[in-house]
Amino acid sequence: MSQVHRSPDHLIVAFGSDHAGFDLKQALMPLAAAMGHSVVDVGNTTFDPDDDYPDFARAVGIAVATGAAGRAVLVCGSGVGASIAVNKVPGARGAVCHDTFSARQGVEDDDANVIVLGARVVGLELAREVVRAFLAARFSHAERHERRLAKVRSIEAEATSGAFRLPEVKS
Numbered sequence: 001m002s003q004v005h006r007s008p009d010h011l012i013v014a015f016g017s018d019h020a021g022f023d024l025k026q027a028l029m030p031l032a033a034a035m036g037h038s039v040v041d042v043g044n045t046t047f048d049p050d051d052d053y054p055d056f057a058r059a060v061g062i063a064v065a066t067g068a069a070g071r072a073v074l075v076c077g078s079g080v081g082a083s084i085a086v087n088k089v090p091g092a093r094g095a096v097c098h099d100t101f102s103a104r105q106g107v108e109d110d111d112a113n114v115i116v117l118g119a120r121v122v123g124l125e126l127a128r129e130v131v132r133a134f135l136a137a138r139f140s141h142a143e144r145h146e147r148r149l150a151k152v153r154s155i156e157a158e159a160t161s162g163a164f165r166l167p168e169v170k171s
Contacts, residue, residue, distance in 0.1 A: 011135065012038045014069035016056035017119075018082070021075025022047045024119040028073060028131055035135055040069055053077075054085040061089025064113045072114045073131055079118030086114050090160050093152070098122050100133040107137035109145050110152075 013032045017025035022044055029039045042059035044051045053076040063069040072094075076082035079096040086094040094114030097103040098121055106112035115134045117127055139145070158164060 009138075010036055010038070011070040012040060012068070013135065014040045014042050014060050014063035014072040015074075016042045016060040016072065017044055017075040018053040018056055018077075019044065019047060019049045019051045020053075020077035021082075021117070021119040022051075024117065024122075024124065024127055025073070025075045027124055028075075028127060031128055031131055032073070032135060035132070037135060053082040057082045057085035057094075058089060060114060061086045061092035061094070064093075065089050065091030070113070071135060073134075074114055074116045075119050076116070077118060077120045079116045079121060083116040086116065090156050097130055097134065098126070100129050103130045103134040104137040107134060108140045109142075109148075111139040111145070111149050 015025050015029050015032070029041065033039050040063065042063055043056050057074055060072040060074045064072050074082045074086055074094065079098070083094050083096045086092050092114055093110065093112050094116050095102065095106045095110070095112045096116045096118065097106060098118065103115055106115070112134075115131065117130065122130065
């Protein structure tokens with residue numbers, strides 16, 4: 001079996017959106033492909049006004065957390081709800097970014113693996129620039145950033161182990 005040789009900069013990029021982000025997601029997927037990345041659409045694959053952002057945030061989060069995708073682009077109306085939801089998946093590190101600086105620095109300093117966009121907040125051209133910056137950026141591995149990322153992972157491990165469970169309150 002022959003191996004596929006790809007550039008170290010090649011990524012598998014998962015895309016997901018609810019109904020509000022559907023058109024923007026559809027417009028951004030070809031950009032990632034044109035940048036030389038593989039694109040995986042985890043849904044919504046057809047426009048449905050009853051789609052809910054948590055369903056697609058979950059799918060995107062699982063894609064990056066399991067390594068099926070190296071990065072992901074998630075789109076909803078404002079970016080806020082999907083950002084909250086994707087960050088509930090252990091291993092997903094999502095950030096709402098509506099500017100190129102945050103998109104780049106979120107990866108370089110914080111190892112963000114999901115960018116969340118609000119389709120009702122940014123226009124297509126700005127969204128393209130933000131996604132370009134996000135996909136071109138690489139984690140710096142600077143000692144201070146590694147240390148901070150380890151602390152984030154520690155919080156996540158505590159949360160998933162049940163350390164944050166509150167005692168049941170009797171009414």
